[in-house]
Amino acid sequence: MRESTALDEMICFQLYAASRAMTALYRPLLDPHGVTYPQYLVLRVLWHDGPTTVRDLGRALRLDSGTLSPLLKRLEAQGLLTRARGADDERTVLVSLTDPGQQLRDAIGDLTPALLCAVDLTVDELTQLQHLLIRANRPGRTA
Amino acid sequence: MRESTALDEMICFQLYAASRAMTALYRPLLDPHGVTYPQYLVLRVLWHDGPTTVRDLGRALRLDSGTLSPLLKRLEAQGLLTRARGADDERTVLVSLTDPGQQLRDAIGDLTPALLCAVDLTVDELTQLQHLLIRANRPGRTA
DNA sequence: CCCAATTAAGTTGTGCACAACCCATTGGTG
């Protein structure tokens, strides 16, 4: 049967499908607040770390400026954050939350319970999955 | 520290990051053949199952016609497949591989080895990950 | 000091993902 249902292919498809299913779970929870899942991830970094450069946001989320620039522009247009050129280094742009951006943290609240009950996994299995994914995200030999 | 690095959030981000990292691994392998990762998934279904309706492709890949229609149109423009309205049911469209589409299977070959050595996981861990993802893709209580 | 290489953001173009819609065909049911 050749490689029709080979191991790696299955894992890769499951990963791809699970990632899309996960954002689909977040959608109805975030939609009322007017933000998407990637936007929510950016906000989480800002809630946790305070004002952050575009470069550091990119490092944290593994996204480049081609993705972040328009995304941040949309969040800025919503009044959730501001962007300002760095004083010391004019190349950098520092992203800071506005008051509405800060308040959104409490408005959205903790999404954990809603998500946990939507997945058929125990807490142990989730922890296991998390550790495997973290290791999977740390590639071995890129060459 | 509130829910700044909560369990579910970490897993969801790891899933999101791992999925993107995975398609990034496929990109250089598929690029020379002129297909993307989602296009490759469609081809795999066709290689495995033969002519398939758009509806069944959507069920297999968990994608709707809004995603599949333009994707299939691009594969058709490349001469890799053809689309034809069903004879019995005029609503359905049957997707069939052309000869070049069939030959691409051998041209691309088995990508497993290249992918395995790019991930820092043992075969056992990959199997474990696969089973967890399969269960994660089977949601518990949607309501 | 000056210039080349590097870095930080942004822009452009392509393709995926999905919601919201449209339309034609189908398969009942009255």
Next chain:
DNA sequence: CACCAATGGGTTGTGCACAACTTAATTGGG
């Protein structure tokens, strides 16, 4: 037969992801 809900596929609009490129600022070496 007439009607009507359901189904299959397509289109439109928005946003994400990324490659490739551009521009401006910075840094380091001669």
